Amino acid sequence: MIRRIVRKNIPDRRLFLMLQLFYYFTFNNQYWYGLLYIWRSIPDPCLSKSEIRFLFGNVISSRRLHTMIQYYKFYIVEETDEMDDEVPRPLQHLCRVAVRSALIRNYQLPYGVSELGMPRLIRDYLNLKS
Numbered sequence: 001m002i003r004r005i006v007r008k009n010i011p012d013r014r015l016f017l018m019l020q021l022f023y024y025f026t027f028n029n030q031y032w033y034g035l036l037y038i039w040r041s042i043p044d045p046c047l048s049k050s051e052i053r054f055l056f057g058n059v060i061s062s063r064r065l066h067t068m069i070q071y072y073k074f075y076i077v078e079e080t081d082e083m084d085d086e087v088p089r090p091l092q093h094l095c096r097v098a099v100r101s102a103l104i105r106n107y108q109l110p111y112g113v114s115e116l117g118m119p120r121l122i123r124d125y126l127n128l129k130s
Contacts, residue, residue, distance in 0.1 A: 009054070010051065010054070010055065013044065014044070014047070014051065015055070017042075017044060017047065018047060018051065018052065018055050018056075020035060020038065021035065021047065021052070021068070021072055021076075022056060022068075025068045025071060025072075029071070032071065032075040032076075033075075035075070035076060036075055036076055037128050039076050040093075040096070040128045041097065041100060041128060042097065043089060043093075043094055043097045044089070045086045045087055045088050045089060046076065046077050046083065046086075046087065046089070047072065047083070047086075048083055048085055048086050048087075049069055049083045050085075051086070052065070052068065052069055052072070053065065053069075056068070069083070092125075096125060096126055099116075099126055100126060110127060113126045113127055
């Protein structure tokens with residue numbers, strides 16, 4: 001029954017992203033940069049507190065849930081301080097995803113970034129360094 005409730009309210013892709021969050025928080029909490037690089041390379045909106053609470057509220061203690069949300073907010077949510085609603089990612093981030101997708105389709109990632117003739121700051125951003 002719980003599986004049906006989750007399936008009805010949360011798309012599979014968002015569910016997968018939340019399970020990644022749970023995995024990193026539970027088993028790899030010293031390696032948040034792995035999850036950070038995943039989130040820097042996808043166009044999906046950041047997870048909201050309500051989504052995280054809905055899925056994990058009955059699974060882990062409220063203290064661990066609060067800690068997981070704080071870790072996620074500190075390490076992953078770079079664009080905004082708010083996590084109350086599902087907020088679209090900034091245009092700057094979506095452009096990074098689009099450029100990287102074009103480079104991937106042409107088999108030019110990661111080396112193609114340096115061949116674009118962009119300033120260092122933009123190259124670093126496209127290479128997920130900032």
